[in-house]
Amino acid sequence: MRKFLLTVAWLRMLPSLRQIFSSLGALMDIGYAFVVLTGVGRMDLIVKGWQDFGSRKPVLNLTPSPSKLEYIFFHNVFSQGKKMAETDVKQQIKDYVQTMHEQGILDHNFENVQNLQCQENPHFVLEIIDMFCRDAEICIAEMAKYVDEPVVDYAKVTGFIHQLKGSSSSVGGCRIVVACRELRKATENKMKEGCLEACNKIKREYFVVRDNLNAIAKMERSIHTDDAMAGIF
Amino acid sequence: MSSNNTENWMKDIGVLDHPSGVGEGSTTSAATNITALVVDDDSVNQMIHSKILENLGIQNQVVRNGKEAVDLHSSGNNFDLILMDMDMPVMNGIEATRKLRAMGVRSIIAGVSTCTRDEREQKEFMEAGLDDFQEKPLTTPKVVSILQKVNKKC
Numbered sequence: 001m002r003k004f005l006l007t008v009a010w011l012r013m014l015p016s017l018r019q020i021f022s023s024l025g026a027l028m029d030i031g032y033a034f035v036v037l038t039g040v041g042r043m044d045l046i047v048k049g050w051q052d053f054g055s056r057k058p059v060l061n062l063t064p065s066p067s068k069l070e071y072i073f074f075h076n077v078f079s080q081g082k083k084m085a086e087t088d089v090k091q092q093i094k095d096y097v098q099t100m101h102e103q104g105i106l107d108h109n110f111e112n113v114q115n116l117q118c119q120e121n122p123h124f125v126l127e128i129i130d131m132f133c134r135d136a137e138i139c140i141a142e143m144a145k146y147v148d149e150p151v152v153d154y155a156k157v158t159g160f161i162h163q164l165k166g167s168s169s170s171v172g173g174c175r176i177v178v179a180c181r182e183l184r185k186a187t188e189n190k191m192k193e194g195c196l197e198a199c200n201k202i203k204r205e206y207f208v209v210r211d212n213l214n215a216i217a218k219m220e221r222s223i224h225t226d227d228a229m230a231g232i233f
Numbered sequence: 234m235s236s237n238n239t240e241n242w243m244k245d246i247g248v249l250d251h252p253s254g255v256g257e258g259s260t261t262s263a264a265t266n267i268t269a270l271v272v273d274d275d276s277v278n279q280m281i282h283s284k285i286l287e288n289l290g291i292q293n294q295v296v297r298n299g300k301e302a303v304d305l306h307s308s309g310n311n312f313d314l315i316l317m318d319m320d321m322p323v324m325n326g327i328e329a330t331r332k333l334r335a336m337g338v339r340s341i342i343a344g345v346s347t348c349t350r351d352e353r354e355q356k357e358f359m360e361a362g363l364d365d366f367q368e369k370p371l372t373t374p375k376v377v378s379i380l381q382k383v384n385k386k387c
Contacts, residue, residue, distance in 0.1 A: 112372050116284045124284060132277050162320045165347060167277035170370040 086223055093219045100172075100212055110172030126220050129213045132171050136206055139164040143183070143202070147195045154187040157195065161187070164202070171213070175205040267380065268311075269293040272302045272329065273318040273345070278369070282316055282345075285376050298322055299329025306333060312340050314379065316371070319346035319358055327354075327361045334362035343379045345369055 097114075100106035117124040143160045146153050161180050168176035179202040186194030269291050271282045279295045286293040291314070296302050298321040315333070319326040330342055343365040344358045359366060365382055367375045 109370050109372075112370065113281065115373075116281065116288060118288065121284070128277060128280060131280060135276055159320075159322070162347075163275050166275045166318075166369055169347065170275075170277050170281050 089219050089223050093216060096212075096216060096219070105175060105208060105212055106172040107174040108172065109170060109174075113171060122224065123220075126217055126224075128171060129217045132167055132173075133210055133213065135167055136164055136176075136210070139167075140199075140203055140206060144199050147192070147199050152187075152190075152192055152195060154190060154195075157187050158184065168209070171209075173205075173209040176202060176209055179205045267291050267313045269314040269316065270302060270305065270310075270312040270340075271295045271316050272297075272299060272321070272326065273316070274298055274321040275318075278318070278371075282371050282376075285371060285373050286316075288373070289376065289380070291380075299324030299326060299332070302329050303332050303336070306336060306338055311338075315340050315342045316376075316379075317342055317344050317363070319344060319354070327358050330358070330361040330363060341365065341379065341382055343367055343382075345371055 097106065097110060100110070101108070113128050114125055139160045143157055143164070146157045146160075161184050165177050165180040165184075168174075168180065179198060183195060183198035183202060186198050269286050271279055271286070271293055273279050273282060273295070274297050279297075283293055283295055294305070294310075294312075296305060299317075300323045302315065302317070303324065317326040317330055321329075324332075326344060326346070330344070333340075333342065341364045342362060344355075344363045345367050346355070346358070347369050355366065365379050367379065
């Protein structure tokens, strides 16, 4: 009984299994109780194998090998849990993007990026988000540097505006695009104060978009983490 | 545009292989016989434009500015389609298009730029030798409409 209670408590600590547990509820506890009480003595080794997945180490290397009962049980439980979890996360991403539309933070161009993702390149959205954030921060830093100088090099600033506007537009960052237009206007009128103000606005809008894109990226990564753990079976 | 519609269109105009034979065993080839060059200085746009082309089964290369595009052609490369950004460092899209046409390049060159361009600049871009102009960001339907021109030209 003590072993049973310790085992269940230990397994509940694993984050990915928690997701499965929350979905399957009491059934899981009964299932585990059955497996433990039927004398499956390698629960701790199975737990270790799953911990290794959580830390992205490759696979299960248990000795002795799990019994057929253990293997079938965890395979079925994990597969069902994984499918339910992935569907939930995809719906969460969809709902989140919809909220971003409604708040005017992202436009439909972000969905165009999502639609380009396919089985052959399942990390495309993540790659675009990472690349956009990296390049945007460089652009914004350079713009701020040139605008801060005593004599503003408006041509250089314009070059960075163009770059940021293009990439922001492609990922649906419509508010950054609007802020870029304001900065472009200020550079055309050669107004340093206007440029400073517009630059700050770009930074604010970028941080909002970045935080929301990072939230989407986190959800995307959780799908891929589940895929990695499914590789055990 | 659904992937089925795109694929059907491409089969009808012969840029995507039809299934060989009849029946359940036949499969369609994912490749087309069109090659493309993406000319853009922005990494995000490079990746997106390349991915659009890749998903359409079009082999493509990416360069960062007009000079690299010109150099690529000078070394004997040819492409059916060139997606040319307007504002780029080293050599912009207008100059690169002029040079390519002067070299005798007969590819379809589609200019790609943001919608708030100066009309005068856009006109200059078209007059440099573009066959088409599309506003950024590029999408699959926009590229398909450009490809229809490639097919007509062929």
